[in-house]
Amino acid sequence: MAEAATREKALQEAELACARRGAQLTPLRRQVLELVLGAEAPIGAYALLDRLKSSRPGAAPPTVYRALDFLLEHGLVHKVERLNAYIGCSDAGHGHAHDHGHPHQFLICRRCGATMEIADHAVAHAIAEAAARAGFVAVEATVEIEGICARCAAT
Template sequence: MPHGDHHHPAADQSGALREAEEACLRRGAQLTPLRRRVLEMVLEAGQPVGAYALLDRLRAERPGAAPPTVYRALDFLLAQGLIHRIERLNAFIPCTEAAHGHDHEHPHQFLICRNCGRTAELSDDSVAAAVAAAARAAGFSPARATVEVEGTCEACAAAA
């Protein structure tokens, strides 16, 4: 069952920001105003959002913002487990598991609707274990894996 649906704006953005600040403090990391603003923009997007879309929004507030500004903030947010990168879309979404008290190394899988772009995050240990077992059976020593499944969401299937 999906833990997060990133199609609609976050219901409690201020709560998510507060949790992000607390998580950073516990880890000795600093959620600077710029990093916080980039996180806010990812939360506000309500769907996977690309770095250049974030840069365009940031430039409206900070005209001198350049790509490295956004990429450094995104790298920090990724390292802290506050967001995830959806490789298939080259975009970013908030981590819904952070709100459930999971650390930032939790297993995660994503369901991506090819029609509407809705993206749901799963955290299914059995999927992670199956991927790790298959990798080991092939003589590969896995460090981590992200599974991205493309298909049709329930709403789009019902509308078809």
């Protein structure tokens, strides 16, 4: 039950964050965000579409992709490129938008697929410094780290 309460709080914060930016978290966008937040692991667009069709039989891929684009633009979800899937932003609703306003790295378990977002400023700083040494200005960086999660390592 706490998980549902946490998800509902995140949805309310997302609505407020969108309103502060003059954007609207429509019922469809809210539903897609709720599906992402409720997924046990990062979820792909077609899996979202399958879940969405139970309440919106006419939903099609563009429906989901437009909603995901909005959620990405407003910093409410991240795309985990390696998995071609989406995960809720652990810092959503805290005033950042498209660039997500915070560093983000993902720890991806090779065994069970569990994915956790971390926001280590030291990693972001190291990347920015390395890029600067190469004469490059880093605007955004997403780091995806594969390994074994604590739960799998214990078994």
